[in-house]
Amino acid sequence: xxxxxxxIWKFGTREVVFAAIGAALYAVxxxxxxxxxxxxxxxxxxxxxxxxxxxxGIAFGPIVGFISGFVGNILADLLSGxxxxxxxxxxxxxxxxxxxxxxxxxxxxxxxxxxxLGELSVILGSGVGxxxxxxxEMWVSGADMNTVIFANFIPSFVSNIVNGLILLPILMVAYAxxxxxxxxx
Amino acid sequence: xxxxxxxxxxxxxxxxxxxxxxxxxSFAFLLSAxxxxxxxxxxxxxxxxxxxxxxxxxxxxxTRHGWFLVSIMLFSMIVINxxxxxxxxxxxxxxxxxVIWPQQFTVPLLNWEINFGLTxxxxxxxxxxLMRLGGxxxxxxxxxxxxxxxxxxxxxxxxxxxxxxxxxxxxxIRFIPTLARDLSVTLxxxxxxxxxxxxxxxxxxxxxxxxxxLLVPVTMNAIIGSEDVANAMDxxxxxxxxxxxxxxxxxxxxDYFLIGFSALMLxxxxxxxxxLNLGGFxxxxxxxxxxx
Numbered sequence: 001x002x003x004x005x006x007x008i009w010k011f012g013t014r015e016v017v018f019a020a021i022g023a024a025l026y027a028v029x030x031x032x033x034x035x036x037x038x039x040x041x042x043x044x045x046x047x048x049x050x051x052x053x054x055x056x057g058i059a060f061g062p063i064v065g066f067i068s069g070f071v072g073n074i075l076a077d078l079l080s081g082x083x084x085x086x087x088x089x090x091x092x093x094x095x096x097x098x099x100x101x102x103x104x105x106x107x108x109x110x111x112x113x114x115x116x117l118g119e120l121s122v123i124l125g126s127g128v129g130x131x132x133x134x135x136x137e138m139w140v141s142g143a144d145m146n147t148v149i150f151a152n153f154i155p156s157f158v159s160n161i162v163n164g165l166i167l168l169p170i171l172m173v174a175y176a177x178x179x180x181x182x183x184x185x
Numbered sequence: 186x187x188x189x190x191x192x193x194x195x196x197x198x199x200x201x202x203x204x205x206x207x208x209x210x211s212f213a214f215l216l217s218a219x220x221x222x223x224x225x226x227x228x229x230x231x232x233x234x235x236x237x238x239x240x241x242x243x244x245x246x247x248t249r250h251g252w253f254l255v256s257i258m259l260f261s262m263i264v265i266n267x268x269x270x271x272x273x274x275x276x277x278x279x280x281x282x283x284v285i286w287p288q289q290f291t292v293p294l295l296n297w298e299i300n301f302g303l304t305x306x307x308x309x310x311x312x313x314x315l316m317r318l319g320g321x322x323x324x325x326x327x328x329x330x331x332x333x334x335x336x337x338x339x340x341x342x343x344x345x346x347x348x349x350x351x352x353x354x355x356x357x358i359r360f361i362p363t364l365a366r367d368l369s370v371t372l373x374x375x376x377x378x379x380x381x382x383x384x385x386x387x388x389x390x391x392x393x394x395x396x397x398x399l400l401v402p403v404t405m406n407a408i409i410g411s412e413d414v415a416n417a418m419d420x421x422x423x424x425x426x427x428x429x430x431x432x433x434x435x436x437x438x439x440d441y442f443l444i445g446f447s448a449l450m451l452x453x454x455x456x457x458x459x460x461l462n463l464g465g466f467x468x469x470x471x472x473x474x475x476x477x
Contacts, residue, residue, distance in 0.1 A: 011349060012424070013415050013418050013419050013423050013424060014411075014412075014415045016349050016352060016353050016356065016415075016418070016423070016424075017356065017411045017414045017415040017418065018408070018411060019353045019357075020353045020354075020355075020356035020357040020359075020360055021357075021360060021364075021407045021408065021411045023353065023354075023357035024356075024357045024358075024360035024361045024363075024364050024407075025360075025364055025403070025404060025407055027357065027361055028361060028364045028365050028368055029368070029400070029403075032368070048393055048396040048400065051400070052404070055404070059408075067350065067353055071353065071354055071357055072357070075357060075358070075361065077329070078191065078328070078329040078334070079191070079329075079361075080250070080251075084211075084325040084326075084328045084329070085325065086212075086215070086325075137262075139219055140215075140219055140317075140318070140321065141262045141314065141317075141318055142222065142277050142310075142313075142314055142317070143262060143266060144266075147262075147266045147270075151261055151262075151265075151266060162389065162390070162393065163393055166390060166393045166394055167393065167394075167396065167397060167400060170394075170397045170400075170401060171400070171401060171404060174401045174404075174405055175405065175408070178405050178408065178409060182409070
């Protein structure tokens, strides 16, 4: 039987709900872990929840991934009372969008190739997302490149890829079981 | 886990301003303030931000948690990166300048030699940074405390977002208490099985992996449950016609005034910074003379 090609840019009713679920999950889990600030790193906290936009991107496409990260980060900051930091929200959105670009290549979520693609997407997504957010600090705070790299980019990038590399394969394998049991994709 | 929004009605000026006008003003302020390193302009923006913040009628007790984060950011950007290492001043403050702290500094007892070299210009730049970042923080920190979360969907729709994206925001807000409860129930259930999230043993990798028994069931249950929500929305013909909102927004004359003011501020800033070239950094003579 010919495999049906996934359209990664579709944004219908299911995608609206998945994006909302992803954003709410990211907000709730982000809120629960917002208290863990990295010492000496401006605006950065350790959030195992960063895997949520990455996973929702991989599973449901780049738009769902972007909204999960972007809206989820806004809501987590609103819940924590940390204000609204647009450039970091955008960075979190990109962290979900980039893995979403790999969604079309992944059919079997527990296959080794899929897991490796997922891990690659974590690194690229964190690099692009945190890169954009960190570089915007040059514009807002007047920080120079060294400051941006060492105070913003490296702490957030390293923290996010460690969380993503460990937790994304676990979520992908669990989702493969859900897909297999329910017959949905 | 108890999750609650920070917003509460305070009968303040901010409560009477349309959220769309507030977003427009906030972004116009961000774009305008970031065009300047000139202290005179930054002082005007900072004063404007203080006035805007006072409209919210928030109490220190409510906002201190948010200010804690902002103070970490300000400390790392201003004290560490500009004053101590000089990093934050790169590209804006011209090299050289009048040194007001010894170039070489020996740490007593340890005999470590540190090249510090704090200049008057860097000190002035840190004041400019404080006004610029402080002003932006005042504007954006206020949002969670003074903007009703029920109005987010209608607000973003009113600002030009497609219905589906604005509705996603509404739906996400609706899911938050449900997912927080699921997380709490799952945590209790796992703890009953001997799961210890607080266990301090093990490295960072083990600690992150320890989140999985909590993360996986909550995420998978949410995905499975979302099918019912999607079906219910399809049955009600979601996306087939233009949406209406439970909390419709209405502009008043003061909202139009605020939007007009925001537009003027932005256009004025563009002209001042990019046409008249008044936005650059400079240290006033009186400040230099303080350190003679």
